[in-house]
Amino acid sequence: METPTPPWRTTRKPRRRQLTQDAIVGAGLRIVVEEGLDQVSMRAVAQALDTGPASLYAHVANKDELLELMLERVMGEIELPELDASRWQEQIRQVMRESRRVMTKYSDIAKVALINIPTGPNGLRIGEFMFRLLLEAGFSPRDASLGLDRFSLYVAGDAYEGALHGSRVRAGNLSPEEYFEQFFGMIQAYYRQLSPEQYPAMAAHVDTLMADGDDERFEFGIDLLIAGMEARLRS
């Protein structure tokens, strides 16, 4: 309930609203955290700022641009260590972990990273770090370049896949434990009834296939990629 405007006031609205791009991006991020990426509609963002959707287009070209701006700000939260090429394996791992941690904090937003190659200052900041790290570790420019590219794809892909589980938790109004039991239990039950003739290997190792969680799988992927890079350094 708002206080009714006294009729002798010439200005009906109390004050001209000060709508800025920053405020819009912030409102968008709040919605992402609380309700997930596909609840971020222009209408929802506008409503959070107590205005209509058309008003946003003065500060943001379209929804895609808004999402990119949101991602840029998120990537600003990623903290980088002081570069030390003698420990490049460790530092690559650290940056990938940190990137995934920050993206996961903002729910689905990894989807945006997967679609748009981040070209903002914060995206470049991280790219520059990893690229320099690989170069100083002794990789050829081409290997460093391709490595950077594949690492980025891996982090974005994994973060997105992981966030999808989170979205389903939200959608089903479950606790993570309930979700785990329900979802994995279902899949596990499904795999269990696989005919051992058709799928002997998977049928024999159902438990192993379901054993590891998101974090372990992510780390395993990093292990593979880094070991692969090490092999390149030796040859």
Added chain:
Amino acid sequence: METPTPPWRTTRKPRRRQLTQDAIVGAGLRIVVEEGLDQVSMRAVAQALDTGPASLYAHVANKDELLELMLERVMGEIELPELDASRWQEQIRQVMRESRRVMTKYSDIAKVALINIPTGPNGLRIGEFMFRLLLEAGFSPRDASLGLDRFSLYVAGDAYEGALHGSRVRAGNLSPEEYFEQFFGMIQAYYRQLSPEQYPAMAAHVDTLMADGDDERFEFGIDLLIAGMEARLRS
């Protein structure tokens, strides 16, 4: 223009349409190939079958299920070699290449693979093959399981990222060459104006960063993953 129904016919429509799930999935796939995944709407599919959107829901629970069914059929096109664990590196590479080839043929559809863990017979068929291959190559069940998981993620992630370029080609009505010039030229120009103080490494290697195409980057990622698995086998 249709021939008007003669008034003495008691049945207005010539015959009850025989709408099947297969036909719906087929129509969906045709649209994916021709216009891309986000042109696949229930209305578009229905129109392709000369009917209304509501009619589809008798054969398909919802759009998500339709997309999963489409993916399942696509994965049926993936051909597997005869399993030979002595050449596991080669065969893993072959399956990944083939998977990417087939998915790329159907435009954006990798997006569906990234969201839903494929649980249909064709998805399992490929999973079973890779899993068995790794087991017989001497990997522990856990390593084989995690490897399978990361390989799948990598293929889906890469295929999706690659398909996005294709979508933009379609959206801009350009030839692939025009797109390449326009898009990469733009990014290249953008990277070129990076301040060498802020981004010295990237600024110094702009050309290298842009040198490789989708295929080379994909192969490099496979190299890393397989070398990483080899390292695990030795330790």
Added chain:
DNA sequence: TTTATTAGCGAACAGTGTTCGTGTCAAGTA
């Protein structure tokens, strides 16, 4: 022949991104 079942489908609902045109205020100019 009568009844039960069900695919087909028109219409509608609630939601989306985006644009147009109008309003309205704040600053710049005469």
Added chain:
DNA sequence: TACTTGACACGAACACTGTTCGCTAATAAA
């Protein structure tokens, strides 16, 4: 001080989306 200018705010609308509700009509069962 009075007037013009220009930019922002925003209600309304457009063309879309997935999905549901009932009704029709054709087939299958009794």
